[in-house]
Amino acid sequence: MTRTTPTPELACPIAPVVDIVFSRWTTPILWTLNEFGRMRFVELERRITTITPKVLTQRLRQLERDGLVVRTYHAEVPPRVEYEISELGRSLGPLFASLSEWSGNLGKVEAAREAYDSRCSTR
Amino acid sequence: MTRTTPTPELACPIAPVVDIVFSRWTTPILWTLNEFGRMRFVELERRITTITPKVLTQRLRQLERDGLVVRTYHAEVPPRVEYEISELGRSLGPLFASLSEWSGNLGKVEAAREAYDSRCSTR
DNA sequence: TATAGTAGGTACCTAGAGGAAAGTAATGGC
DNA sequence: GCCATTACTTTCCTCTAGGTACCTACTATA
Numbered sequence: 001m002t003r004t005t006p007t008p009e010l011a012c013p014i015a016p017v018v019d020i021v022f023s024r025w026t027t028p029i030l031w032t033l034n035e036f037g038r039m040r041f042v043e044l045e046r047r048i049t050t051i052t053p054k055v056l057t058q059r060l061r062q063l064e065r066d067g068l069v070v071r072t073y074h075a076e077v078p079p080r081v082e083y084e085i086s087e088l089g090r091s092l093g094p095l096f097a098s099l100s101e102w103s104g105n106l107g108k109v110e111a112a113r114e115a116y117d118s119r120c121s122t123r
Numbered sequence: 124m125t126r127t128t129p130t131p132e133l134a135c136p137i138a139p140v141v142d143i144v145f146s147r148w149t150t151p152i153l154w155t156l157n158e159f160g161r162m163r164f165v166e167l168e169r170r171i172t173t174i175t176p177k178v179l180t181q182r183l184r185q186l187e188r189d190g191l192v193v194r195t196y197h198a199e200v201p202p203r204v205e206y207e208i209s210e211l212g213r214s215l216g217p218l219f220a221s222l223s224e225w226s227g228n229l230g231k232v233e234a235a236r237e238a239y240d241s242r243c244s245t246r
Numbered sequence: 247t248a249t250a251g252t253a254g255g256t257a258c259c260t261a262g263a264g265g266a267a268a269g270t271a272a273t274g275g276c
Numbered sequence: 277g278c279c280a281t282t283a284c285t286t287t288c289c290t291c292t293a294g295g296t297a298c299c300t301a302c303t304a305t306a
Contacts, residue, residue, distance in 0.1 A: 011170065012151035014222040016229055022145040024263080028135035041283055047134065052265060057284060067235025077273055078282045088231055095221050099137040102218060106139055108211055112190025147293080164253055178294060180254060200303060201252050 020066055021092060025051060025059045030068060030089060031096055038084040063089075143189055144215060148174060148182045153191060153212060154219055161207040186212075 021030065028048045033039060036047070045056055060083060063069040068089035074080040144153065151171045156162060159170070168179055183206060186192040191212035197203040 011172070012154045013226055014154060014219060015147075015151055017222050017226050018145045018150050020229075020232060022141045024138075027141050028138055031135045031137055042281090045283095049134070053284065054266095054286085055264060058264090065236055065239040066232050067239075068232075073283095076282095078280095079272085079284085081283065088228060088235070091228065092225065095218070095225060096137060098218050098221055099140050102215065103136055103140050105211060105214065106143075109143060109189050109191075112211070113188055116188040116190075165251085175295060176254065177256090177296090181294090196253095202254090202302080204253065 021068075021095075023059075025055055026063060029056075029059055029063065030085065030092065033069065033083060033085040034090065034093060034096060038082050041081050041083070044083065068092075144191075144218075148178055149186060152179075152182055152186065153208065153215065156192065156206060156208040157213065157216060157219060161205050164204055164206070167206065191215075 021027065025048075028051075029044065032044060032047050039047075041053075041056070041060075044060075045051060045053060048056070060069060060071070064071050068086055070084050070086050072082045072084075074082070144150070148171075151174075152167065155167060155170050162170075164176075164179070164183075167183075168174065168176060171179070183192060183194065187194050191209055193207050193209050195205045195207075197205070
């Protein structure tokens with residue numbers, strides 16, 4: 001988790017970024033906050049329908065620690081907590097846009113898979 | 124693995140791309156092949172120093188199936204296999220460049236972490 | 247004869263991410 | 277008195293990516 005020395009596989013300079021930004025749940029959370037703005041815990045939970053509260057809390061804490069998300073706690077009667085993307089997080093916007101654009105190629109990936117699978121099953 | 128129906132968390136349109144391209148080892152493999160061109164198995168193994176042959180094979184097979192990497196087998200005396208990035212894989216180039224650029228922000232992430240940790244330990 | 251090199255395959259194990267379900271504190275509404 | 281709501285926390289369990297270690301076939305070279 002805490003890598004003090006850059007590990008050798010990081011001869012690849014983008015691996016650390018992937019580590020921080022792109023995992024199963026951090027990506028949907030960041031994308032949602034970037035797309036729809038400030039939001040409460042339950043609202044996030046409802047948008048990212050399949051996430052469990054435990055995991056949502058874990059990922060949000062991690063993203064807050066990494067400075068990508070800002071958490072605001074309002075000590076009210078039913079507690080109210082708001083999450084929003086930080087300035088640093090917002091700087092990922094163009095990246096998300098590129099990814100969104102590249103997702104147009106998912107059809108090609110699917111086609112490649114089918115071709116590969118039929119090549120293997122027929123022989 | 125084989126998601127026939129788009130799962131609900133994929134209300135986030137970039138999650139599937141992340142699934143295919145960004146994991147611990149697929150990223151360094153794709154980046155290396157994109158950066159240094161066609162390469163043999165052992166050469167990849169040596170560049171990505173900490174990967175084990177088992178995992179390298181697994182990831183290469185997956186990337187080949189997804190159409191991102193092309194494998195060429197030469198039935199020679201000591202067998203020779205070459206891997207290169209496909210055209211589809213090459214289309215990830217700009218993305219990698221953006222990521223590489225964003226990695227300049229890793230210092231900010233580290234600073235945010237230290238700030239967060241000191242905030243928690245002092246109270 | 248033995249060793250090294252290539253491109254893997256196989257069996258077994260561990261760690262960490264994530265899922266399920268229930269609990270918690272505080273209080274307003276019925 | 278009881279339930280609902282919010283934002284979690286806790287416990288327990290599963291599943292899979294990845295690691296370790298060893299094996300394979302084939303041959304050139306020392």
